Amino acid sequence: MARKEKWPSHPELLDWLAVDFVEHGWDVKALIRQIVLSQTYRRSSVPTPEMLERDPQNRWLARGPRFRLPAEFIRDQALLVSGLLVNRVGGPSVNPYMPGDLWREISHYGSTPATAQTFVQDHGEKLYRRSMYTYWKRTAPPPNMVAFDAPNREVCTVDRANTSTPLQALVTLNDPQFVEAARAFAERIALVAGDATAKLHWAFVETTSREPQPSEISILHRALTRERTRYAQNRVAAELYLNVGESPRNPALDPSEHAAWAQVATLLLNLSETVTRN
């Protein structure tokens, strides 16, 4: 690739890593483990004023990088915290939820079923596999991935773009995959021992990997109370909302209570911090 770049900031480190890589039998997994477990990689992205002044571009890696998670990570993360993720390795590709048959509107669907001319959604565990197993029709790639800058894979992409767009908000708020994940996450939250504060605390750590501040807990409390009131008054709406997605719901949970917690779960899954590597 003829990309014009700056001379590496840490050439000796790169050489050390390269030699280490060779000496460990070209073990890619070991190399990646080596890098991601390093102190440099695990540094916080929060800059001190001094860091900003001395190295605004973070060329010397005194702080960690900050970027929105890639498309696949965002979906996988929602599935993981919801408990829906099927974390099995291997097997054929799968077709999780898609809003309508987007293949048919562009394909030559008269020819042969073998060439994936029409979309047929899968069911059961195939809805919850990691995103790397999602079937990729390059002429009509999954829209909830493409919204988050996943390339269409027709050509090699060295450097994915990293945007923030309204379409991304629509995906994580309204895509049945994410609505269902919030509902299942709420079931996990409901099983946490203790009062609402304890549950909110646990859920917050689960999505952001850090302790919430009292002010954050109080905003979440406010949201929970409001949604509880709403769904207590409108049980039909609660049931409609809980009906999104094909996974079964725990019938022991009161629908109004469950729906209110699912709204809080949506709130947590949509936090900027949740979709950002800090």
Place this chain on the structure above:
Amino acid sequence: MNHLLLQRQDILNRRTFLGDVTRGIGSIALGSMLFPGLARAVGATGERSADALPHFAPKAKRVICLFQSGGLSHVDLFDNKSTLQKYAGQEIPASVRGDQRLTGMTSRQTAYPVVPPLMGGQRCGRHGTWISDLLPHMQGIADDICIIKSLHTEAINHDPAITYMNTGNQQPGYASMGSWVSYGLGSENKNLPAFITMISQGTGKNPDQPIFSRLWGNGFLPSSHQGVGLRAGVNPVLYLNNPAGVERGQRRALLDDLAELNRSRAAELSDPETLTRINAYEMAYRMQMSVSELTDISGESAATLSAYGPEVHRPGSYAANCLLARRLLERDVRFVQLFHRGWDQHIAIARQLPNQCRDIDQSTAALIKDLKQRGLLEDTLVVFATEFGRTVFSQGKLGDPGMGRDHHGRSFTVWLAGGGIRGGMEYGSTDDFCYNITENPVHLRDLHATILHCLGIDHSRFTAKFRGLNVRLTGVEEAHVVKGILA
């Protein structure tokens, strides 16, 4: 180790040298993202331009591209001439065909007889241009449009040809016209995307050739510039609607909580990107309203609806899409593109083509008239295009009802209208057989350069960094603005 380092330094220096040479060609334009105010170019396009866009005063503020997918027959619909009747049924001279590549569908034919247009036509407009009777309504707008009869492309098959026409390159991986324009000029509407596409199926041939998301894709530009599909039905933009059991006011309250949580954390983390994300959520919320308002055509007058024809009442039809296109243009959406499929008349052209023309004729003409009466045509560029034309000779046996026409990229017809374009004229011409160009050839790159010119963009200075090059919509080969058609 030092030796290795030195070698690498040398490679980098050579790359640096090449990079510096190419830098002179153009500079990087930083367009706004899907919506203004959200701008943050990163990755492949992270360089700001010294060049402000537009480069000069634009004649057009927005573009509507009516793309006829499959290869519209210029021979039958626009480029008739008396010689076609004269040579009807006769073999096309070898000197005319020359060494042109033919597709595998006709390359083994033993005869290549000339087939005149399916239907008669009329001399239309003040300049008396010929338009087929298969397009009676389009005959009525002849004075508003500029018909280019000398377009040409090197591609002879659909995939490369349609990719070429829409992205300036036959290979996948490049940015589409609309995404370039979105990247360069951004949006003037805060509540709708800058680039919106709609697809309709033709009744002439259904199913027809496949199309692909790369035709409205962002290629190497940030994904916020990709065409956003507008669909028939309850969810006109994917994931637009709140889930069942969630009301708008309820969503509002949740988004307020979200913004509050995000804002306090952003301050602690010194993360401006979070503020961008808060804006994105707000715009998503507004879009839920603006899109449903957009697609609600109940306020259109009976006269308007009937002008677009009966099909306007069928969501997802070309006619319905034309009406929505006008509503989008009214709202200052920068680039609207319709794809109407079904123009690939290899077989049974006599049966297919009339249906295919009926799909688009009335509503295309109605759109032009509607834009005109609302004063929008002056600063809206209308591009009626296709990926190539069709052969003057028959595919299949002459006189057989199954007869059709094969692909023909050496010359074909498109038309333009509106902002920056001189209406009521023809440009370029072909030989006696509608085969080779005899005057004023227009490569599709020239068409791209002209579209950008109407928008106030100098195509040669409008670039994005990709693979170490400053890439242009018009590519690396020569491209010229077609000055002869400018108003």
